[in-house]
Amino acid sequence: MKITKTTPENKDFFNEHGSSLGAYGLIGFIGQFLSGASLAYAVYALILAEILKQGMPVATLPLLLFALLVALFIELANRILARRAIKPFVVKGLFKEDPQLAGRHKILNKSYLVGLVAIAALSYFLSAVGSSYYAEDSTEIPDLIKVDSLKEIYADQMRKLETGFSQDSLTLSGPYELRLRATRDRFQSDSLALRKEREKYRTCANAGKQWCKNKMTEYLALIDRARSAMNDSLAVISSLKGNAMMAAVKDRNEKTRTLEKEKAATLFQAEQKNSDRLKEISDDSSFKGIVFIILTIAGQTVFYLMIYLSLQVEAGSDINYEIEPNEFWNLPTVMDEFKVMISWRMERGLRRLIRWLFGEPGEHETDIPYRGLFENTSTFKAASAPRSMPKSTPTASVTFIAQLEHLNLTQCKQRLKMYKKRLGSVTQRKIKLEKAGKTVPKKTLAAIDNNTNWVEAYTARIQELESAIAHKKSKAK
Numbered sequence: 001m002k003i004t005k006t007t008p009e010n011k012d013f014f015n016e017h018g019s020s021l022g023a024y025g026l027i028g029f030i031g032q033f034l035s036g037a038s039l040a041y042a043v044y045a046l047i048l049a050e051i052l053k054q055g056m057p058v059a060t061l062p063l064l065l066f067a068l069l070v071a072l073f074i075e076l077a078n079r080i081l082a083r084r085a086i087k088p089f090v091v092k093g094l095f096k097e098d099p100q101l102a103g104r105h106k107i108l109n110k111s112y113l114v115g116l117v118a119i120a121a122l123s124y125f126l127s128a129v130g131s132s133y134y135a136e137d138s139t140e141i142p143d144l145i146k147v148d149s150l151k152e153i154y155a156d157q158m159r160k161l162e163t164g165f166s167q168d169s170l171t172l173s174g175p176y177e178l179r180l181r182a183t184r185d186r187f188q189s190d191s192l193a194l195r196k197e198r199e200k201y202r203t204c205a206n207a208g209k210q211w212c213k214n215k216m217t218e219y220l221a222l223i224d225r226a227r228s229a230m231n232d233s234l235a236v237i238s239s240l241k242g243n244a245m246m247a248a249v250k251d252r253n254e255k256t257r258t259l260e261k262e263k264a265a266t267l268f269q270a271e272q273k274n275s276d277r278l279k280e281i282s283d284d285s286s287f288k289g290i291v292f293i294i295l296t297i298a299g300q301t302v303f304y305l306m307i308y309l310s311l312q313v314e315a316g317s318d319i320n321y322e323i324e325p326n327e328f329w330n331l332p333t334v335m336d337e338f339k340v341m342i343s344w345r346m347e348r349g350l351r352r353l354i355r356w357l358f359g360e361p362g363e364h365e366t367d368i369p370y371r372g373l374f375e376n377t378s379t380f381k382a383a384s385a386p387r388s389m390p391k392s393t394p395t396a397s398v399t400f401i402a403q404l405e406h407l408n409l410t411q412c413k414q415r416l417k418m419y420k421k422r423l424g425s426v427t428q429r430k431i432k433l434e435k436a437g438k439t440v441p442k443k444t445l446a447a448i449d450n451n452t453n454w455v456e457a458y459t460a461r462i463q464e465l466e467s468a469i470a471h472k473k474s475k476a477k
Contacts, residue, residue, distance in 0.1 A: 009318035028306030031299030040071035042130030131292030176241035
């Protein structure tokens with residue numbers, strides 16, 4: 001289709017505000033670009049987070065292309081729907097002469113508005129999410145104090161303290177153990193000597209001599225006194241050893257408490273500093289996120305504002321858009337022709353297969369059904385006889401005039417309705433200008449003549465087709 005913009009009818013208004021149309025378009029494009037970039041980043045970040053969560057391999061380029069495609073889809077829908085949805089707030093009362101068209105126009109306007117609200121809400125939401133993600137990702141990770149390393153350092157110091165205590169305990173207990181062993185050894189040697197001396201009197205004592213018995217008793221008393229002396233020495237040495245060990249344990253416990261306090265204070269300070277740094281980074285990231293959100297939302301809102309202002313300028317300048325279908329408007333699409341070609345080739349192949357399986361068909365007594373429609377062409381030729389065209393030739397392309405010969409009745413009626421509508425529109429414009437005392441442009445007069453010629457041409461074609469159909473029906477009866 002060919003879309004053309006008419007020249008502004010209200011020159012004074014256009015001269016005042018028309019120079020800003022280009023700036024409106026550029027500003028709106030920049031605002032929509034900001035929103036689209038943030039939207040694409042949101043889609044990219046969300047999908048990337050889900051992929052990393054699932055533990056799947058990440059392909060950055062396809063993921064980025066997909067995010068850009070989603071952003072392009074949303075922003076393109078936003079751009080298309082925005083103009084259609086905002087225009088009813090600027091230009092009102094269209095098609096009020098025809099209630100049916102006015103109703104359809106109202107339904108379409110409401111549909112445009114609902115679609116725009118949905119797309120705009122999605123765009124605003126994803127733009128805000130993308131801004132937040134970008135603010136978080138763009139914030140540098142602070143250098144935090146490694147608390148685990150500090151804990152490991154203090155744990156190592158605690159192990160060294162325990163090792164030192166064990167070594168000190170062995171060092172302290174060594175001399176006391178030697179003294180205890182020496183005391184026991186001395187008692188053993190003394191008691192052994194006394195027992196030997198006592199055994200000398202055993203024979204005499206066994207003989208019944210009282211003096212020998214008394215001597216043996218004295219030696220037993222000496223052994224008991226030596227044992228008592230040994231026990232006293234052992235008790236003194238053990239007491240000294242216990243006091244020394246208690247002092248070592250007390251010193252170890254004091255050092256342990258000091259180390260624990262130092263560890264707790266150091267870890268608390270480290271965690272406090274880390275918390276302060278994280279809070280500072282979080283505040284900075286939140287501030288950046290708010291700034292980006294405001295920027296993207298403002299860009300999207302400015303985009304809508306620029307469209308509204310552009311529509312106001314066009315409405316005030318009386319600028320209209322005219323759409324003319326090209327020569328391929330009512331022809332089958334490439335896909336339809338492709339389907340027909342495939343069907344035709346399949347049919348040919350099936351016919352060849354049938355002939356190969358069952359042989360050539362014999363002669364038929366009757367003609368092929370509907371064969372007369374192809375062989376008896378007298379009616380068609382009569383209907384296709386030269387017909388009178390309007391005196392004024394429509395100012396259209398030769399290709400489009402040639403298509404007029406091959407249009408059916410329904411298509412001709414649709415075209416006639418379209419050109420009548422155009423003729424009525426340009427005629428109303430002419431009447432409006434004449435009432436305002438303005439000069440009717442040559443372009444408007446040419447449009448009236450052109451549409452009039454087309455109306456006459458299609459009217460004549462419809463009459464010919466209707467007469468041909470009526471003639472065919474009467475002949476069939």
